[in-house]
Amino acid sequence: MPEIIVVGSGIGGLVAGALLARYGKQVMVLESHGIAGGAAHSFVRQGFHFDSGPSFYCGLSADPDSVNPLRQVLALLGEKIPATAYDPLGHYHFRKPRYRFLAIEMPI
Numbered sequence: 001m002p003e004i005i006v007v008g009s010g011i012g013g014l015v016a017g018a019l020l021a022r023y024g025k026q027v028m029v030l031e032s033h034g035i036a037g038g039a040a041h042s043f044v045r046q047g048f049h050f051d052s053g054p055s056f057y058c059g060l061s062a063d064p065d066s067v068n069p070l071r072q073v074l075a076l077l078g079e080k081i082p083a084t085a086y087d088p089l090g091h092y093h094f095r096k097p098r099y100r101f102l103a104i105e106m107p108i
């Protein structure tokens with residue numbers, strides 16, 4: 001029987017659940033969607049991968065002094081995720097070919 005039930009498996013719910021479990025609580029995370037991750041999940045259609053929400057994360061790569069809260073949570077949990085530093089910032093890295101993400105201003 002869980003001591004704590006977290007409703008929602010977005011980054012917030014997963015962080016709360018993982019930290020509570022890290023400190024010894026019995027946690028259950030409930031999710032109404034078919035995929036965990038909330039706004040930050042992804043999906044595949046006809047071989048193309050889509051981000052449902054965020055596609056820009058800063059502070060998750062090699063810098064051990066990063067102040068990114070998610071990076072600090074992952075360090076506390078002893079978890080590592082693969083991350084490639086933006087170089088230059090805003091330049092997305094795909095295996096092949098290489099695309100550049102451009103911000104454009106649209107006339108109103």
Ligand SMILES: Cc1cc2nc3c(=O)[nH]c(=O)nc-3n(C[C@H](O)[C@H](O)[C@H](O)COP(=O)(O)OP(=O)(O)OC[C@H]3O[C@@H](n4cnc5c(N)ncnc54)[C@H](O)[C@@H]3O)c2cc1C
Binds near residue numbers: 010
């Ligand atoms: C289009 C878009 C682009 C974004 N781009 C970026 C970006 O580039 N960089 C960045 O850092 N951030 C970005 N963000 C913000 C970031 O995605 C969110 O701040 C973060 O994912 C929110 O996490 P959360 O856990 O607070 O909420 P959510 O991700 O919304 O998670 C809530 C979860 O709770 C579930 N839920 C709700 N009600 C119930 C219920 N009654 N029972 C069970 N489950 C329930 C939902 O299904 C969902 O899975 C973007 C967001 C969007 C929408």
